[in-house]
Amino acid sequence: MSPTGISVSTVAAAVSATETHMLKIEGYKRLKDMHCTGKFLESSRFQVAGHAWKIHFYPNGDFRENAGFVSLYLNLDDDAAVPAKDVRAEVTFSLVRRPGAPASLLPPHSESFTFTYNRAKAVTRRGVAKFIAKQKLDWFSGYLRDDCVAVRCDITVVEKSAAKEGEAVQERDVEVLGLACHCKDELCKRHHARGAARVVGLGLRQAFVKFFLRCFQV
Numbered sequence: 001m002s003p004t005g006i007s008v009s010t011v012a013a014a015v016s017a018t019e020t021h022m023l024k025i026e027g028y029k030r031l032k033d034m035h036c037t038g039k040f041l042e043s044s045r046f047q048v049a050g051h052a053w054k055i056h057f058y059p060n061g062d063f064r065e066n067a068g069f070v071s072l073y074l075n076l077d078d079d080a081a082v083p084a085k086d087v088r089a090e091v092t093f094s095l096v097r098r099p100g101a102p103a104s105l106l107p108p109h110s111e112s113f114t115f116t117y118n119r120a121k122a123v124t125r126r127g128v129a130k131f132i133a134k135q136k137l138d139w140f141s142g143y144l145r146d147d148c149v150a151v152r153c154d155i156t157v158v159e160k161s162a163a164k165e166g167e168a169v170q171e172r173d174v175e176v177l178g179l180a181c182h183c184k185d186e187l188c189k190r191h192h193a194r195g196a197a198r199v200v201g202l203g204l205r206q207a208f209v210k211f212f213l214r215c216f217q218v
Contacts, residue, residue: 013158013159014158014159015156015157015158016049016050016157016158016159017048017049017155017156017157018154018155018156018157019046019047019048019049019154019155020152020153020154020155021043021046021048021053021055021152021153021155022096022150022151022152022153023043023055023057023150023151023153024148024149024150025041025057025148025149025150025151026147026148027147027148028059028144028147028148028149029138029147030147031059032059032060032134035058035059035060036060037058037060037061037062037063037064037066037067038058038060038061038062038063039058039060040056040057040058040062040071040073041056041057041058041059042054042055042056042057043055043056043057045077048155048157049087049157050082051076051078051082051087051157052076052077052078052079052082053074053075053076053077053155054074054075054077055072055073055074055075055151055153056071056072056073056074056075056125056127057070057071057072057151058070058071058072058073059134060134061129061130062129063129066129066130068133068134068135069129069130069131069132069133069134070131070132070133070134070137071127071128071129071130071131072093072111072127072128072131072151073125073126073127073128074089074091074093074125074126074127074153074155075124075125076117076119076124076125077124078119082119084118084119084120085118085120086116086117086118087116087117087118087157088114088115088116088117088157088158088159089114089115089116089117089155089156089157089158090112090114090155090156090158091112091113091114091115091126091153091154091155091156092110092111092112092152092153092154093110093111093112093127093128093131093151093152093153094108094109094110094151094152094153094154095108095109095110095132095137095143095149095150095151095152096143096150096151096152097142097143098142098143098144098145099145106140106142106143109132109143111128111131113126113127113128137149
């Protein structure tokens with residue numbers, strides 16, 4: 001039985017919010033000497049897309065195998081009153097160059113990741129264990145000024161939207177795609193056969209894309 005119509009629905013990724021939080025560490029070298037491997041400095045609590053977050057800065061790495069690096073983590077810190085659900089976040093950590101530092105000699109240093117947080121599953125932290133070598137941070141004065149270092153954290157929270165109804169595909173459009181033909185005239189049948197052959201040649205997926213963009217031709 002030939003289809004008489006095709007309906008369309010769309011599910012899309014929707015950006016809830018994109019925010020930036022700056023973490024400034026004053027007296028970096030002193031704090032580094034005071035915090036052994038596995039000990040971290042914590043940012044204040046901040047909000048993005050209705051969720052609370054904190055940054056953990058490990059000046060001597062989070063574990064022994066990362067002791068030669070600075071480790072950075074972004075932690076989901078929601079209260080119990082906030083519904084526990086998947087929170088998909090696109091995160092970028094960047095070192096902020098001091099004013100006047102030549103960009104040609106000191107290119108931007110950043111690391112990015114995408115992760116799904118979920119408090120109910122105790123999945124509340126993700127980061128970069130080897131963000132930057134301590135030696136590099138100590139020696140390149142462009143990242144340090146008056147023993148201060150600043151980290152920029154850009155967070156984009158992405159949610160899946162509910163399915164949206166689209167316009168119905170009319171019977172004539174189904175025939176154009178070569179999916180149905182009720183004609184008895186041989187010339188018309190050959191016309192639709194050519195359309196169907198093009199659908200096969202393009203692949204059904206590509207044919208539908210072209211159809212939705214209104215650029216499908218027979």
